[in-house]
Amino acid sequence: MPETAVAPVSLARPLVAGMVTALVGFTSTFAVVLTGLRTVGATPAQAASGLLAISLVVGVGCIILAWRYRIPITIAWSTPGVALLAATGAVEGGWPAVVGGFLVSAALILCTALFPPLGALIARIPPSIAQAMLAGVLLPLCVAPFVGLVDDPWGVAPVLIVWLVASRLVPRWAVPLAFLAAIVVVAIELTRTGVDADAATLLPRLEFTAPTLTVGSVVGIALPLFVVTMASQNVPGVAVMRSLGYTIPWRPAMLVTGLGSALAATAGGHAVNLGAISAAIAAGPDAHPDPRRRWAAGVSAGGMYLVLGGLSAAFAAIVLLAPPGVIPAVAGVALFAAFGSAVQQAIDDPGERLPAVVTFLVAASGIAIAGVSAAFWALAAGLVVRTVLHLGRRPAA
Template identity: 55%
Template sequence: MSRSELQQPVSAGIIAMVVGYTSSFAVVLTGLAAVGANRHQAASGLLALCLTQAVGVVWLSRRHRIPIVLAWSTPGAALLAGMSAVDGGWPAAVGAFMLAGVAYVLTGFWPALGRLIGRIPAPIAQAMLAGVVLELCVQPVRSLVDNPGAIVPIALVWLIGVRLAPRWAVPAAFLTAGIVIGIDMIRRGEGIASSSLLPELSLTAPSWTWEAVVGIALPLYIVTMASQNVPGVAIMKSLGYDVPWRDTIVTTGIATVAGASAGGHSVNLAAISAALAAGPDAGPDKSRRWIASQSAGATYVVLAASSAALAALVAVAPAGVIATVAGLALLGTLADSLEGSMSQRKGREAAVVTFLVAASGITAYGIGSAAWAIVAGLVVHGVLHWSPKGRG
């Protein structure tokens, strides 16, 4: 294989990871902080996700010789960002992450579990996700009113990026946010201690509470399966690759369990990143595109080194800056979720109810709105579609 032929898949893998990482790491840090992680634990989570994904990507792509890419669950992180700390705090959240990983492993070995989750109507799952991310997507508007000097440049760069290079719009917005943060630090005469820039794993012993199991683990599992793993398989299929379901889902589950105590919330099959690494940009020879996944794995390791620095930068950001980047990063997710939730005209009242309950942000009996939204949506769906036995 010539150098030019090798360069194309290698660069595609690097670009896919850089775009995916810079487009959503702020959502991950926000989500982990929302469920109780401090700055060091959130940085550790980002580091753990990168390392476990790197190992999984290299293993799967080399084993099957197809461009499989793993990623963290951005919808799952958005789900966490719309929550608050549950009974048991951060250790309970870590326990919930582990249970989600165990559920992925069981899904790989026990297809019936996957079929059971598949029976949840897609509009309800999409409506839950839309309701959860709505609050995050509203944050740029609120931040614009409260701190226009910092937010306007970020929003303008994002808008220009969407017009000229959509793939790079959010990374460009984050870069602008970094400049805004730097200017603010100079103005205040503050700095970041060099010791805060060194990545390290912060391990937490898990605990298990029923509030965390129902309120975090279950919604995290559902939204990741519905919004990441299933679409990821479909995207790979459209590109001409059959994903080895059992191997892939079991690997993501093991990776999730392995990284949970360090703060990693969920590893799963990539969707958008998969299209970048497995598509034509990775070279004309489809049999050699798996090399893009190998370079993606190596890129994850390099990006892992930035986890602590990014968390430190987030910690000193002016009010609303990181919330704005996270909100802009999730606009596409919100649009896709709203479209999916309203895709079926018949019985869409169930999706609307699901959306409203999720968006309400309520907590009852220690369980957050995401879980209650699924319950409410399924109840309404069941009533609307129920018919007496024997009725013609």
């Protein structure tokens, strides 16, 4: 009898934790997704389609893995990956070539499940170089709030003030609350200008694009997207879950994320992966004292992502109607923590610091050679410098 009375409360905790996981994950970084997709050539409708597709795939992936393995596994979109897109810019072949790059990246994720040596090869990339590349990619996005503050202080200042106060009082909700401040700014702007949103643009819709392949899309988008997704999301995701007492079923997880990425690609979705930061919310002790009951959080997170996906067109419309600088400010503050972590890991080892610095500077430069983005050249430059510096050295005993 007592057990029956406690069960509903016990079930409610992981369900709420999962919904919080999805709400925080979605509202904190959806602006980065839309920014990245628009930067590489997507129209507003195609970017909204990409957000919808990636949200649906994330939701279904969470439900499948959590239900099947009774583990609070969470799937997320690749935030570092879409930040990479924002730093890449347009590529030869336009949006169809970008979609082709997404498909190649998805195929490579699938290959890590089917051919373990590929995953081992990615693991051999020094973490300092991988994180330095990520930090260089994130730098322009993290600078955007301060540039916007100078250009449009009345629009951007409320976002930054709310973010700062919330970071002190409710850190987990700092970015979502900053987004709410942005919505208020947009509403005031629409009231002032008298611009009305087209109701048709608020309906979720998938727009499919026939993919094409170019050298720039494969080398400049697919390979860096694959590397940054694996090194900055999947590997840390496994580590976070292990620290909480769970063992991720690697091959099934890569099959689900690889197939999900492929399904979302032609609709504009870039990549999905294991949750890392969000995993700690759904799989941590706050979700439930009993680790065996936390799996419900993964299911509820998936359900909430499906609901939020249905609202993706409305979120995209807000971004489209916002004054310049407001949404980049939200995207920028959402990436501050990721940037700080990447910089710390890049320069943590003094022996790896110089290759990491070279990698960071090349990535931050934004250079593109032969239609290939800076992210690839940053990775290549860092590995070359590291190889030269370590040539002939004996490994430490």
